[in-house]
Amino acid sequence: MKKTKNVSEYLIGQVSERLNDIGCPVCALMKKSVNDYIDTLFYESVNDPGERRDFISGHGYCSKHLFMIEKHLDTHPDLGILGANILYSDLFELLEKAINDEDIKIGNGCKLCEVERNAQKRYLEIFADYISNPTRLDEYNKSISMVCLKHTHMIKKIKGVDFSSFLKVQKEKLHRLEKAMEEFIRKSDYRNSREPISRIEGEGWRVMSRFLE
Numbered sequence: 268m269k270k271t272k273n274v275s276e277y278l279i280g281q282v283s284e285r286l287n288d289i290g291c292p293v294c295a296l297m298k299k300s301v302n303d304y305i306d307t308l309f310y311e312s313v314n315d316p317g318e319r320r321d322f323i324s325g326h327g328y329c330s331k332h333l334f335m336i337e338k339h340l341d342t343h344p345d346l347g348i349l350g351a352n353i354l355y356s357d358l359f360e361l362l363e364k365a366i367n368d369e370d371i372k373i374g375n376g377c378k379l380c381e382v383e384r385n386a387q388k389r390y391l392e393i394f395a396d397y398i399s400n401p402t403r404l405d406e407y408n409k410s411i412s413m414v415c416l417k418h419t420h421m422i423k424k425i426k427g428v429d430f431s432s433f434l435k436v437q438k439e440k441l442h443r444l445e446k447a448m449e450e451f452i453r454k455s456d457y458r459n460s461r462e463p464i465s466r467i468e469g470e471g472w473r474v475m476s477r478f479l480e
């Protein structure tokens with residue numbers, strides 16, 4: 268069994284914890300990294316000259332991450348909105364140029380995209396290490412979590428990965444998902460409505476939605 272590098276128990280545990288959640292563990296851990304970054308940024312770093320420089324030189328943040336910040340600040344009222352006002356105020360000069368149709372694309376150098384890319388690289392490697400152990404691959408197989416289509420392709424490119432074993436698991440998961448959705452449809456018929464619905468049957472549509480995220 269080839270191992271790319273020795274990943275700590277803590278990081279392995281991070282993957283393990285995500286297996287009981289619907290969706291892709293790599294996507295979930297990436298999102299967590301970005302949310303942690305946003306949290307620190309608005310908790311203490313908004314006045315940090317480096318952060319403000321990155322914000323301006325990246326022409327602000329992209330729309331996806333602006334939305335993530337909005338959601339984060341909505342769900343963490345303790346962070347307040349002063350930080351967002353301070354940071355975003357730096358953007359007016361650029362916006363003036365952008366509205367005059369100058370060749371400026373707001374958010375094209377988004378710092379949070381960079382944070383996300385770095386987290387993606389890191390967690391793809393950690394996940395590859397996770398599944399390099401057959402017992403853990405089996406745990407992943409049995410779990411409700413499912414690595415998304417995009418990350419399935421990306422795992423193929425990681426050195427030392429037994430991709431054919433992983434692909435086999437992914438195909439088994441897809442097959443079970445298909446069966447689960449068929450079962451849900453069948454049980455939705457009033458004649459079968461007394462039959463209990465399992466978690467994967469009830470949430471299959473969501474599993475697929477996250478697979479394609």
Ligand SMILES: [Zn+2]
Binds near residue numbers: 293294417418
């Ligand atoms: Zn993913």
Ligand SMILES: [Zn+2]
Binds near residue numbers: 332379380381
């Ligand atoms: Zn971004």
